[in-house]
Amino acid sequence: MPELPEVETTRRGIEPHVLGRTVKAVIIREDRLRWPIAPELQQCITGQQVDRVERRAKYILLGTSAGQMMIHLGMSGSLRVLDEDVPPARHDHVDLLFDDGKVLRFRDPRRFGSMFWLSGSGHFLLDDLGPEPLDPAFTGDYLFHLSRKRKVVVKSFIMNSHVVVGVGNIYANEALFRVGIRPRRAAGRVTRTEYETLAAAIKVVLTEAIAAGGTTLKDFVNESGSPGYFRHDLKVYGRGGEPCLTCKKPLKEIRVGQRQTVYCSNCQR
């Protein structure tokens, strides 16, 4: 799924279609997601007008005056805007029907996604999250101080949502390549200067990916069912064994935290 750029692409895509619209009905065909969909979700949001379409970390938040609906796309989820008479297909688990005859349709083959209704302000999944990577509060200085004496490898460190949200496997690989840091280096052994370049690289790679409409490896589609195009700009992810685009040496492919990890042993130290 969906890392931050794909979630943001989805948020921007659905916003003009759902903002100001009222939810006419909710259809839940499959409630067994990462966590079961609470039965009260239906009655809580039905009749409510969407007045905000926001994103926090990889959650999409549909705000109403009564509370907000929180949607996570998991590994294989997507949200599309369709006419309500379009028949659902396999894995189309939830529909939000709006007053203009459109439907916001949630599809998620692997069911790692989730859906919650928040009547109050917070939620346990939103507590203790790190800063947004594109927020000015996310800096190299912040990473440097947080990482002192940490033995975890730097790739896992920047993928930890308590450290910074939204950096998934693809963009962690890409950012580390861009700044020449090996993914297995201990987080506590990365210098202040390196963290400054790393924080900047994370911002750049995420921003570029959002501009390209996200990365589609297999599942990801935006609100109108189209893929993202950042895949063509990936420098290392999925290129293990192929020549480094900088020095031509074959890229190494290893496992870090059970995730596919690709780097250049010559360019990254």
Place this chain on the structure above:
DNA sequence: ATCGGGACCTGCTTGC
């Protein structure tokens, strides 16, 4: 407190 590994689930690719 920190870290690594297992778990959740389906579908596609790979190798025998």
Place this chain on the structure above:
DNA sequence: TGCAAGCAGGTCCCGA
């Protein structure tokens, strides 16, 4: 061709 194993973009939770 057929089947089983392996793997996939997330992230919570557990035990060490």
